[in-house]
Amino acid sequence: MSSAAQHPTSSGLERDARRMHADDRPLSPGSVAIGVVIGRTSEFFDFFVYGIGSILVFPKLIFPFAGSAVAATLMSFALFPLAFLARPVGSFVFMWVDRNYGRGVKLTAALVILGGSTASIAFLPGYEAIGYWAVALLALFRLGQGFALGGAWDGLASLLSLSAPPNHRGWYAMIPQLGAPIGFALASVLFGYFVSHLSEADFLAWGWRYPFFVAFAINVVALFARLRIVASKEFGAAMEARELEARPIFEMLSKHAMDVVLGAFVPLASFALFHLVTIFPLSWVVLHGSQPVQQFLWMQVAGAALGAVGIVLSGFIADRIGRRSELMFGAILIAVFSFSAPFLLDAGSRGQDAYILIGFFILGLTFGQSSGAVSSRFTQYYRYTGAALTSDLAWLVGAAFAPLVALGLASSFGIIFIGGYLISGAICTLAALTLTRALDQQ
Template sequence: MSTVANLAGAGPTSSDLERDARRINDGKISPGSIAIGVVIARLSEFFDFFVFGLGCVLVFPKLIFPFAPDPTIAMMMSFAIFSLAFLARPVGTFVFMWIDRHYGRGTKLTIALFLLGGSTASIAFMPGFDTIGYWAVALLALFRLGQGFALGGAWDGLSSLLNLNAPKNRRGWYAMLPQIGAPIGFALASILFWYFISNLSEADFLSWGWRYPFFVAFAINVVALFARLRIVGSTEFGVALEAKELEPRPIFEMLSKHASDVVIGAFVPLASFAMFHLVTIFPLSWVTLHGGQPATRFLWVQVVGAAVGIVGIVLSGLIADRIGRRSQLMIGALIIAIFSFSAPYLLDGGSMEQDAFIIIGFGILGLSFGQASGAAAARFDQRYRYTGAALTSDLAWLVGAAFAPLVALGLASSFGIIFIGGYLISGAICTLVALSLPRILDYGHEPVRRKRKSAR
């Protein structure tokens, strides 16, 4: 069996340190501990992103883009900056995969998470447009690119490790566990913003109150770093790495073998990813611009929606283990397509209709989003699973979610809110088409291994 050092290359690297850490640990990390580490990791990443996303609605249009001709244009400018992170994420994956191969996963995670937390915390120190002019826009864009670049390096393979430790009849259950971090991160970010908006005047909130959630993001990243490094030093992680289950491979080498799998895999979760920001960031922007209820109340409705989303994610694991992940994803896409016909009318109604949009939307999102990550990893064989799943996830978020708030607000403002229904149904159609392609046998049952076995 090859050693971790051999996988990383010659010379002393952090991979050697990781190997020593496994010897010191000598104990095993249970699947339950891995699951907790995965949830904490995803929570920290999504908290950073949602703090920024909520800032794009509640802070930046007034602080960074006061020169815009109207509030809608200012909000769209904020959403344009929001999209930059998703453009930087694949670049981060490319660079950090190289760091992973040469210096080890511990070094990669440490740099990535400090960059992620540092970029987020740096936003808290930013002066507004009234102080430094267009430099404020440039700094916000730079820090947002830093967030996306770092998130590309935060991919740790823990989801794959959790799947490898899962019983064959419970892979759907274990695949949904990392996804729980998203609604928890969103709920925490929403509660923080609600607290400061409710207890401060608008002037104080725009002056200093909004900055505290960005400070909290850095602290959460430090906690997540230690939780993840503990798992990196575990026996299971070392065995999986040495067995080349979680080996980082060069991006272009992986694409030479799995280019079509990356493209198809990026479209499989498109329905849930398109839905993702249309029930989190976009609705708050619509309520803020067009009314219906106060933003403080709506933030709490979204917290309730996030709790419903957690229930939906848990149910997705139970359902996927009974009917298969592919069938679960198809059902989720169909429900999103059906919901798209009523979504515009709910969001454009009064407070009760808007509340229904959030709670129903989060429930549907949970059923679909719960199995989205497992779908990407299942398309790749052992040698390329780690790198392939990372890049596929990057592209799926880029295509499905990066421009969702911007496009939705632009369509709704220019042509009417009914067009957000068309945006949702287009994502559902892409998912259904990708899942219907002949090469997709059954997500979660690793068709590549079955093919190799039959070849023998």
């Protein structure tokens, strides 16, 4: 019996998706993988559209009163973490929805709110039209993105890992992570196209709005792809076995609080680097004019492709040396990279291009195994809820404030401080991995 069958209030889309399984044909791991990648791509696309907009659009449209381009960008980045703060709240609320109304209702509501919040930004008037209400509305929509993302946790990555052979767990773990570079590349291509083909006046008047419209359409496609899997017999069997069952968060914390904390710090190096190769360097190029924005966006698309290669390689490496060893190796690479990163960013267009290509590749190697790095420490009964909350906190601690902190440090004290920010993340990851090993050996 599937999750949908347990809840007569399941969404119409879920019922449509369930009809696709009427022939009783088993759901292949490949179908699950495609659904997972589509789902993750839609989530990251929404967030990267906002991230790029927070550099190219919002400082001029929403914060023209800031007094300088740097101050306006810092104000824009101050709203960036709101989504990550709202995400755990969304997890708490949508876990309740999951338990009472079914995962189909939960996913439908979450992705409609996510796509709606992103698309609503496309209609946002500027400060010149409605004053500080523009700031308030942008903050509200950003909170909506994060709240909805807390409900978009579907357990499909866990379903994929449940079908992984013991010697291929690293390979299966990296598949969902491919959504990040794909989502970023799509967002960058869209913005790059409009920046390249429109005047600055036209881009700020209407061109920037189109990527936010596209987000809603992508979320509709992703919703059906995910509901198709949620409605499958394999997903229902995992629910009945309690592998993917939503449990109350405080109940889970009473058993696994330490595992949640460790899980939040294990991927810190990767998540710190995440926005330092995607969002922050674009802001640095825009503010310092070292190369055309559209040219740098294309370079970031190339970097995303290298990041995808690194993610795939992480699966091979983890299957040979173990996920913990692979993550430690990645944290060491980030620590080494932290010494050269500031100098590359400050070395003109060639240095910045090298920063992007090297940084994305290292990010891929580390990010590929960062999801659920200590999920095996959760008991079967609490694995779904534990993994969801751990992911929320990991993003909050590791990535939420990275663009704001990085630009603030670089603008106030010099670009060299970016290296210190990265190496602190690497140290936290190595310490958390060492502690998990010590606990496992007890």
